[in-house]
Amino acid sequence: MQTIVVDPYAPRYPDLAEVAAAVRAGGVMVYPTDTIYGIGCDVYQPKALKKIETAKERDAGKPFSFVCRDVAQISEFAFVSNWTYRLMTRLLPGPYTFVLEARRTNLPKKMVGKRNTVGVRIPDNDVCRTLVELIGTPLVSTSLNRAGESPVADLADIPPELARHIDVAIDVGPLLGDPSTVIDATGPAPVVLRQGAGPVEF
Numbered sequence: 001m002q003t004i005v006v007d008p009y010a011p012r013y014p015d016l017a018e019v020a021a022a023v024r025a026g027g028v029m030v031y032p033t034d035t036i037y038g039i040g041c042d043v044y045q046p047k048a049l050k051k052i053e054t055a056k057e058r059d060a061g062k063p064f065s066f067v068c069r070d071v072a073q074i075s076e077f078a079f080v081s082n083w084t085y086r087l088m089t090r091l092l093p094g095p096y097t098f099v100l101e102a103r104r105t106n107l108p109k110k111m112v113g114k115r116n117t118v119g120v121r122i123p124d125n126d127v128c129r130t131l132v133e134l135i136g137t138p139l140v141s142t143s144l145n146r147a148g149e150s151p152v153a154d155l156a157d158i159p160p161e162l163a164r165h166i167d168v169a170i171d172v173g174p175l176l177g178d179p180s181t182v183i184d185a186t187g188p189a190p191v192v193l194r195q196g197a198g199p200v201e202f
Contacts, residue, residue: 065119
């Protein structure tokens with residue numbers, strides 16, 4: 001696992017470009033969000049998706065969430081109602097995951113839930129959003145941990161069984177936080193599925 005130390009407030013473009021190139025080539029990376037560290041890849045790289053499942057010992061039937069650069073990109077993959085759009089533009093970027101009805105796109109099946117839904121994020125983190133821009137596609141978003149374990153806050157503590165599946169990691173120092181708040185926006189009004197870092201004030 002290659003580790004690149006990055007200043008979260010002034011990241012160097014060449015460092016992020018190097019990571020983006022590795023991900024476009026099918027690599028698995030660790031990256032910071034506005035909550036905790038995530039482990040992810042290009043959503044269109046099936047071998048990388050499989051590596052993440054194996055690394056996390058994750059249920060193969062559980063869909064992944066993904067990070068988009070803005071609400072306009074989210075609308076390419078999901079239906080966004082008027083009230084959802086207003087809520088998203090108020091809360092995002094921020095520590096929220098929205099569950100939305102998926103559009104008929106070429107997204108891999110591992111990104112779409114059994115109810116034909118997708119989970120999408122726009123973290124309030126410049127490093128994360130710049131990576132999405134550089135990679136050019138949505139980025140898989142799942143916590144840096146093995147299934148059933150607490151998220152890894154310090155990259156020095158990544159278990160060897162997890163680290164051997166990671167190609168490159170961006171280290172911005174310890175990230176101690178809660179996962180994102182998950183909001184179901186598939187109905188006529190928002191429903192909180194998980195209370196996390198984002199306050200709920202609808």
